[in-house]
Amino acid sequence: MILELDCGNSFIKWRVLPRAGTGAAVASGVADNVDELIAALADRFSRQLSACRLVSVRADDETRLLCTTLSERFAIECQVARPAQELAGVQNGYEDYQRLGLDRWLAAVGAYSLEQGACLILDLGTAITSDFVSADGAHLGGFICPGMPLMRNQLLTHTRRIRYDSAAAEQAGDSLVPGRSTAEAVERGCRLMLRGFVATQLEQVRQQCGADVAVFLTGGDAAMAAEWVPAARVVPDLVFIGLAIACPVTGEK
Ligand SMILES: Nc1ncnc2c1ncn2[C@@H]1O[C@H](COP(=O)(O)OP(=O)(O)O)[C@@H](O)[C@H]1O
Numbered sequence: 001m002i003l004e005l006d007c008g009n010s011f012i013k014w015r016v017l018p019r020a021g022t023g024a025a026v027a028s029g030v031a032d033n034v035d036e037l038i039a040a041l042a043d044r045f046s047r048q049l050s051a052c053r054l055v056s057v058r059a060d061d062e063t064r065l066l067c068t069t070l071s072e073r074f075a076i077e078c079q080v081a082r083p084a085q086e087l088a089g090v091q092n093g094y095e096d097y098q099r100l101g102l103d104r105w106l107a108a109v110g111a112y113s114l115e116q117g118a119c120l121i122l123d124l125g126t127a128i129t130s131d132f133v134s135a136d137g138a139h140l141g142g143f144i145c146p147g148m149p150l151m152r153n154q155l156l157t158h159t160r161r162i163r164y165d166s167a168a169a170e171q172a173g174d175s176l177v178p179g180r181s182t183a184e185a186v187e188r189g190c191r192l193m194l195r196g197f198v199a200t201q202l203e204q205v206r207q208q209c210g211a212d213v214a215v216f217l218t219g220g221d222a223a224m225a226a227e228w229v230p231a232a233r234v235v236p237d238l239v240f241i242g243l244a245i246a247c248p249v250t251g252e253k
């Protein structure tokens, strides 16, 4: 079986695929750190894994350590996604293609492989990223802004009286009417900023790529944005779809 990892700034998303590297996942999860990942895998998959492919936006040292740890623990090779100027019909649009976040790159490649047409990809994680891909596969660049967790934390760490717990955050709910508590005011304020960002992305991408651009949403907070873009496709495994293209499984153990 094949282990797939998407190492973001907050979480390690993982899943295990059948041996061919295609088909439905046998198991999946979200881990806070490497120890938690290993604990989740050790019970069920201590001997069954034959390979690992991964994408990481973490520091090179941290990624190398993760690979070594997994190789030793599960006796597998880790194939790590690398930057590329072109992949599966998508041309990297950055001045220095190596600087484009690999999660963004793989999500763009994944989206274009599904759509074969113009795409807007919004990845709502620690940061929110937006990437434009034209109908002929040119990555036109994109935008980066803070995601919900960063917006909340900045307010919490840079003020003295913005304090509320996660239960209050949850209760602040989906409503966007003016808040009558700190939790409501902050949660709804940040959501409104996000909604404005998403609306602007839609406007701009339609100007650049035409009205029938396909919108893809991924990342931990994708569901929130889905409310504002009913036509969008929520594809939680978009980065993994790109990862399979970047790192095809070769040979079997
Ligand atoms: N089941 C979940 N586990 C963790 N985070 C979740 C979950 N569902 C939604 N989230 C939200 O997703 C955010 C992290 O998104 P994610 O795409 O995993 O980030 P990153 O790729 O930067 O690690 C969290 O801050 C949280 O708001």
Ligand SMILES: CC(C)(COP(=O)(O)O)[C@@H](O)C(=O)NCCC(=O)O
Binding pocket: 008, 009, 010, 057, 099, 100, 101, 102, 103, 104, 123, 124, 125, 126, 127, 128, 129, 144, 147
């Ligand atoms: C923008 C990101 C921090 C997003 O990371 P994430 O929110 O998925 O953890 C990541 O894609 C990254 O480190 N990019 C490098 C800078 C760039 O893309 O220009």
Ligand SMILES: [K+]
Binding pocket: 123, 124, 125, 126, 127, 128, 129, 219
């Ligand atoms: K992101």
